[in-house]
Amino acid sequence: MNVYRYEENPLVTPGDVKPHRDDFEVIGAFNAGIAQYKDEVIMLLRVAERPLSDDPAVVKAPVFNTEKNELEILEFDPSDGHYDFDDPRTIRKSGDLSRFAYLTSLSYLRIARSKDGRNFTIDPEPFYYPTNELESFGIEDPRITQIGDTYYIYFSAVSPVGVGESMISTKDFQSIEHHGMIFAPENKDVLIFPEKVNGKYYALHRPVPKSTGAPEIWIGESPDLLHWGNHKYLLGLRDGMWDDGRIGGGAVPIKTDKGWLELYHGASKDNRYCMGAVLLDLNDPTKVIARSETPILEPEADYEVNGFFGNVVFSCGALVDGDTVRMYYGVSDTSMACAELSLNEILESLVSLVEA
Numbered sequence: 628m629n630v631y632r633y634e635e636n637p638l639v640t641p642g643d644v645k646p647h648r649d650d651f652e653v654i655g656a657f658n659a660g661i662a663q664y665k666d667e668v669i670m671l672l673r674v675a676e677r678p679l680s681d682d683p684a685v686v687k688a689p690v691f692n693t694e695k696n697e698l699e700i701l702e703f704d705p706s707d708g709h710y711d712f713d714d715p716r717t718i719r720k721s722g723d724l725s726r727f728a729y730l731t732s733l734s735y736l737r738i739a740r741s742k743d744g745r746n747f748t749i750d751p752e753p754f755y756y757p758t759n760e761l762e763s764f765g766i767e768d769p770r771i772t773q774i775g776d777t778y779y780i781y782f783s784a785v786s787p788v789g790v791g792e793s794m795i796s797t798k799d800f801q802s803i804e805h806h807g808m809i810f811a812p813e814n815k816d817v818l819i820f821p822e823k824v825n826g827k828y829y830a831l832h833r834p835v836p837k838s839t840g841a842p843e844i845w846i847g848e849s850p851d852l853l854h855w856g857n858h859k860y861l862l863g864l865r866d867g868m869w870d871d872g873r874i875g876g877g878a879v880p881i882k883t884d885k886g887w888l889e890l891y892h893g894a895s896k897d898n899r900y901c902m903g904a905v906l907l908d909l910n911d912p913t914k915v916i917a918r919s920e921t922p923i924l925e926p927e928a929d930y931e932v933n934g935f936f937g938n939v940v941f942s943c944g945a946l947v948d949g950d951t952v953r954m955y956y957g958v959s960d961t962s963m964a965c966a967e968l969s970l971n972e973i974l975e976s977l978v979s980l981v982e983a
């Protein structure tokens with residue numbers, strides 16, 4: 628696969644973003660939703676901020692208190708045996724490492740704008756900050772689907788009761804309407820198709836089943852973008868391959884002559900995140916036609932390998948112009964980058980899953 632990484636990569640780094648509070652530092656500006664708005668490319672950044680700490684003997688966890696409408700900062704002693712601090716992203720209760728008790732940073736959404744898609748200017752204020760109790764641990768990994776003149780923005784809403792997917796919408800990237808939670812916990816990586824198929828809206832989503840099953844991709848349908856049903860299991864993990872740990876949708880599905888092309892992320896069991904592609908039937912996206920055997924993009928560049936949580940390429944949006952796919956992607960849970968790939972080359976690389 629020919630991958631052209633921009634010379635300007637990483638395009639946005641935490642150092643480019645001014646923290647929205649003086650007592651905080653920005654540790655991530657990554658996993659951005661992407662949209663074309665008028666003559667600008669909008670990168671809706673997931674900005675992760677954590678409370679400044681000059682004492683290594685204190686680990687802090689920011690939590691948004693919706694009743695008081697303010698951030699609270701909890702403090703932990705890293706030698707406290709009740710908790711496990713090994714994953715820099717989370718604080719876990721010892722003996723129950725399958726779930727987290729707190730996050731070490733809080734994420735919200737901030738706009739970066741560009742005329743050329745390479746040089747971005749970051750808005751001085753957050754675009755959307757947590758506003759309700761389902762968002763008290765933060766807002767993560769937004770995706771943007773434009774339908775008519777409305778941009779639907781949906782994201783992981785993280786709180787002590789779970790990680791679900793909530794949705795807001797805007798027409799001008801200024802005023803916001805909140806539509807509540809559209810997929811209950813645990814669910815992430817929702818990708819709403821940009822148009823109806825046979826009279827129905829479709830969305831990919833990624834539940835994390837517990838009794839049986841794995842973090843794999845499902846598809847559901849809706850009459851109105853708010854009520855989702857008729858869920859079907861779509862795409863699974865592959866033992867011993869690059870996507871044998873967890874998978875989830877990445878960019879908004881791209882309509883092509885051959886079908887709906889979804890650029891998805893797959894992580895191995897040891898948390899190396901790559902991007903791959905899957906082709907779904909144009910008239911029935913619950914049918915998988917073909918899939919990548921090998922990744923279309925994997926962590927290789929220094930900024931993709933090293934960072935807050937290294938070895939991660941994670942796309943939440945791409946822009947397509949003719950044969951050129953401009954895939955924007957978060958790197959190492961730290962910064963944003965972009966690479967161009969050929970649409971035809973991606974399609975030709977897919978291996979058919981349909982019996983001849």
Ligand code: MAN
Nearest residue numbers: 716717730767783785790960
């Ligand atoms: C995982 C990672 C983190 C994220 C949490 C909560 O631990 O994806 O980046 O903050 O889940 O969604």
